[in-house]
Amino acid sequence: MPVLHVENVRKSYGGSSFALDGVSFSIEKGEFVAIIGPSGAGKSTLLRCINRLIAVTSGTVSVDGTDVTKVSNSGLRILRRTVGMIFQHYNLVNRLTVIENVLHGRLGYKSSLSGTFGLFSHAEKMRAYELLQAVGLSEQIYQRCGQLSGGQKQRVGIARALIQDPTLMLCDEPIASLDPNAAKIVMDTLRDINQRLGITVVANLHQVHAAREYAHRIIGVNAGKVVFDGPPSLLTLEIIQQIYGSEAQDLMLAEGELHA
Amino acid sequence: MTPPTQMSLPRRPFDRSIALMRFIVVLLFVLTLYGFTALETGGVNMADAWSMLADNAATLFFRPALANVTVSELLVSLGVTIGLGFLTTVFGAVIGFGLALASALNIAPVWLSVLVKGFTAIVRAIPTVLWVLIFAVSAGLGSVAAVLGMTFHSAGYLIKAYAESFEDVDAGSIEALRAGGADWWHIVGQVVTPSAMPALISWTFLRFEINFSTAIAMGAAAGAGGIGFDMFMASGFYLNIREMGAFTYAILIFAVIMELIATRLQTRQTHR
Known part of the structure; x- marks a missing residue:
C-alpha cells in the first residue's frame, strides 16, 4: 500500500481556472520525492491538499490508506500528527524558545488543557532535546527562535516535525530562503531522516539541481498538471524547459553558474 | 552623459486635496482671529483676569499644602482612585481577552467576529461617562455605577485592541501548528x-492610564470617592487652591511612576 496516493485532484479557488487540474500519483514508503515547477504552478497548493490545510475541490488524497478528503475532524487530527511539515519561512513562534517550538510538534497528541498551557512530560522534553542534539542545536535549546539564523530555524522546524513521529514529511520550499551552505545542511538532514528513519519525504523545490541531487524521483508540475514523473536521470533539458516554460531560461543561467 | 538642458524643477501639477487642505487651514486661522475680537467679556477686565489666572496657577503649583485632609487620608484617597482604575482595567482585560478571541478573524469564524465587532463598536461609541450614568439608573450614583460603566467601556476598547493584536500574529506559525494536529485551544x-x-501588555497599560484619569473624574462626577472627590471638595466647597495643588502633585507623581513601570515592562518584553 502506498504511503500517499493522490488521484485526479482538482482545486479551484472560484472562477474558471484550476490551481490543480487532475493531479494523480502514488508514493511508496521510503521514497524521497521532489516536486518541481515554476512559481504559481500549484506546488504549495498540492502539498497543502495532502494534510487538508487546503480542501480539494474534487478527487481523493489518501495517506496510509485513510481518505484525507472524507475524514472527520478528530480523524483529521490523528492523521495530521503522522504527517510532519516544514515551511519556507520556518513558521516558528519567534517569541518562544527553541525547545518550546519543538514541543509544539507533540500538540497533536495532547489534550486541550495540557497542550494549551504547554504542560509536557519529562519524556517529551527529553525527546525534544535528543532531536535538537541530532540536528546540531543542543546549545540553543533555551534561546528564543527569533534570535536564530535561517538555517537554524529550519532545523528547529525539522525537529518539530520529527517529534510528531511522522511516516510522511512534507517540505514546502525548505531551502528557498537559505544561503547555499545552510541549504546543504538542511537538505542533508532531510536525506538523513529519509535514509536512516525511513520517513517518506515529499519536498517542493524550486532548485532543479537540489531536486536532482537529493530526490529518488521528481514530479514536474506546470499549470496544475503533472507534466513529468520519473527518476532524476530522465530529467533532460527539454523536459526542464517543458516544466518551467518561460522561466526555463533564467533557471538554466542560474544552474550554469552553480555548476561552473 | 548629456548636460541637463533645463535648470529649474518642472512645476508640480495642481492637487485638489492639497489645495482644499490649505484653504481649510487658512479659513480656520482667520475664524480664530475673528473669534478673539468678537469675544463677549462682560464686566471682566481681560488684563486683570490674565494676571489673576497667573496668580492662581502660581499658588496651585508653587505653594501646595494640605488643609482639610491629612497625608494618610490623601494616600487612602489616591489608593481608592488607583483601585477603581485597576479593578476596571482587570475586569475589562479579562472580558476583553475572551471576546477578542471570538472576534480576531484569523482564529474566529467570520459570523461571530462580525457580531462581536459590531457589538463592541456600539459599546465604544458611547463615552465612559455616559455608561456610568446609564448604570447609575439602576445602581444609583456611586462607586458601583462607576465600576460597571468603566468596565463596560474598557472591555469594549480592549476587545478591539486585543483582537487587532491577535490578527497581527504570523499566519504561518498558526498554519504550522494546525498542520501538526494542534486544536484551537492549543493555537x-x-x-x-x-x-x-507585548502588544497585550502595552494596550492594557494604556487603558489603565485612561481608567486612572477617568477614575479621578468619576470621583467627583459620579460620587465614586477617591482623590477626585477630594479635589472637588477642595475646589468647589472649601475654595482652597493650595490643597488642589497638593492633590495635583499626588496624581502627577503616581502618573510618572506608572509611566516608568510601563516603559520598563515594554523594553523587557521586546528585548527578551
Whole structure:
C-alpha cells in the first residue's frame, strides 16, 4: 500500500481556472520525492491538499490508506500528527524558545488543557532535546527562535516535525530562503531522516539541481498538471524547459553558474 | 552623459486635496482671529483676569499644602482612585481577552467576529461617562455605577485592541501548528497569546492610564470617592487652591511612576 496516493485532484479557488487540474500519483514508503515547477504552478497548493490545510475541490488524497478528503475532524487530527511539515519561512513562534517550538510538534497528541498551557512530560522534553542534539542545536535549546539564523530555524522546524513521529514529511520550499551552505545542511538532514528513519519525504523545490541531487524521483508540475514523473536521470533539458516554460531560461543561467 | 538642458524643477501639477487642505487651514486661522475680537467679556477686565489666572496657577503649583485632609487620608484617597482604575482595567482585560478571541478573524469564524465587532463598536461609541450614568439608573450614583460603566467601556476598547493584536500574529506559525494536529485551544495558548503578549501588555497599560484619569473624574462626577472627590471638595466647597495643588502633585507623581513601570515592562518584553 502506498504511503500517499493522490488521484485526479482538482482545486479551484472560484472562477474558471484550476490551481490543480487532475493531479494523480502514488508514493511508496521510503521514497524521497521532489516536486518541481515554476512559481504559481500549484506546488504549495498540492502539498497543502495532502494534510487538508487546503480542501480539494474534487478527487481523493489518501495517506496510509485513510481518505484525507472524507475524514472527520478528530480523524483529521490523528492523521495530521503522522504527517510532519516544514515551511519556507520556518513558521516558528519567534517569541518562544527553541525547545518550546519543538514541543509544539507533540500538540497533536495532547489534550486541550495540557497542550494549551504547554504542560509536557519529562519524556517529551527529553525527546525534544535528543532531536535538537541530532540536528546540531543542543546549545540553543533555551534561546528564543527569533534570535536564530535561517538555517537554524529550519532545523528547529525539522525537529518539530520529527517529534510528531511522522511516516510522511512534507517540505514546502525548505531551502528557498537559505544561503547555499545552510541549504546543504538542511537538505542533508532531510536525506538523513529519509535514509536512516525511513520517513517518506515529499519536498517542493524550486532548485532543479537540489531536486536532482537529493530526490529518488521528481514530479514536474506546470499549470496544475503533472507534466513529468520519473527518476532524476530522465530529467533532460527539454523536459526542464517543458516544466518551467518561460522561466526555463533564467533557471538554466542560474544552474550554469552553480555548476561552473 | 548629456548636460541637463533645463535648470529649474518642472512645476508640480495642481492637487485638489492639497489645495482644499490649505484653504481649510487658512479659513480656520482667520475664524480664530475673528473669534478673539468678537469675544463677549462682560464686566471682566481681560488684563486683570490674565494676571489673576497667573496668580492662581502660581499658588496651585508653587505653594501646595494640605488643609482639610491629612497625608494618610490623601494616600487612602489616591489608593481608592488607583483601585477603581485597576479593578476596571482587570475586569475589562479579562472580558476583553475572551471576546477578542471570538472576534480576531484569523482564529474566529467570520459570523461571530462580525457580531462581536459590531457589538463592541456600539459599546465604544458611547463615552465612559455616559455608561456610568446609564448604570447609575439602576445602581444609583456611586462607586458601583462607576465600576460597571468603566468596565463596560474598557472591555469594549480592549476587545478591539486585543483582537487587532491577535490578527497581527504570523499566519504561518498558526498554519504550522494546525498542520501538526494542534486544536484551537492549543493555537490560542501556544501561538496567538505568546506572540501577541507585548502588544497585550502595552494596550492594557494604556487603558489603565485612561481608567486612572477617568477614575479621578468619576470621583467627583459620579460620587465614586477617591482623590477626585477630594479635589472637588477642595475646589468647589472649601475654595482652597493650595490643597488642589497638593492633590495635583499626588496624581502627577503616581502618573510618572506608572509611566516608568510601563516603559520598563515594554523594553523587557521586546528585548527578551
